[in-house]
Amino acid sequence: MKSHNINIQYTELEVDELSGELLKLYQSAKKASQTAYAPYSKFHVGSALLMDDKTVITGSNQENAAYPSGLCAERVALFFAGAHAPQSKVLVLMVYVPGVNRPAAPCGSCLQVMAETEDRQSNPFKVILANDERVFMMNDVQALLPFRFGKRNLLS
Ligand code: THU
Numbered sequence: 001m002k003s004h005n006i007n008i009q010y011t012e013l014e015v016d017e018l019s020g021e022l023l024k025l026y027q028s029a030k031k032a033s034q035t036a037y038a039p040y041s042k043f044h045v046g047s048a049l050l051m052d053d054k055t056v057i058t059g060s061n062q063e064n065a066a067y068p069s070g071l072c073a074e075r076v077a078l079f080f081a082g083a084h085a086p087q088s089k090v091l092v093l094m095v096y097v098p099g100v101n102r103p104a105a106p107c108g109s110c111l112q113v114m115a116e117t118e119d120r121q122s123n124p125f126k127v128i129l130a131n132d133e134r135v136f137m138m139n140d141v142q143a144l145l146p147f148r149f150g151k152r153n154l155l156s
Pocket of ligand 1: 107
């Protein structure tokens with residue numbers, strides 16, 4: 001029998017410590033949360049992607065009376081990027097939830113889509129989980145989803 005440990009490294013910052021493009025990205029994600037359509041959960045989420053051409057793509061969660069038909073903020077932004085800027089790479093994904101004191105943790109399906117985005121662009125991107133006070137920064141999706149399912153699993 002072998003036991004293994006996986007350690008993840010992340011950085012915690014106060015929102016006041018953000019500057020430059022990360023502060024702008026935070027403000028974009030916060031603004032995007034105001035466009036959430038969340039009449040069922042009342043849980044408003046905003047996301048913002050910093051792309052390698054310096055543009056920012058935002059998303060918010062979009063719910064539906066048929067609950068599973070809704071989509072999380074992260075996937076709204078990532079699929080928009082795939083559809084409208086397929087040649088651009090994501091450098092940073094910020095996800096923001098207001099009024100909570102925990103990091104805005106992405107769901108498993110969003111992590112899976114983030115993992116595919118990294119594979120597709122052959123470059124990892126930073127993931128930043130934000131609330132009103134703090135941000136938690138990971139260097140890549142691997143930190144949040146170490147045993148990711150990807151194309152390599154299908155082919156081997
Ligand atoms: N949600 C997101 O948009 N992103 C997350 O990271 C977690 C959950 C949404 C889905 C649903 O509209 C609401 O939050 C409650 O689950």
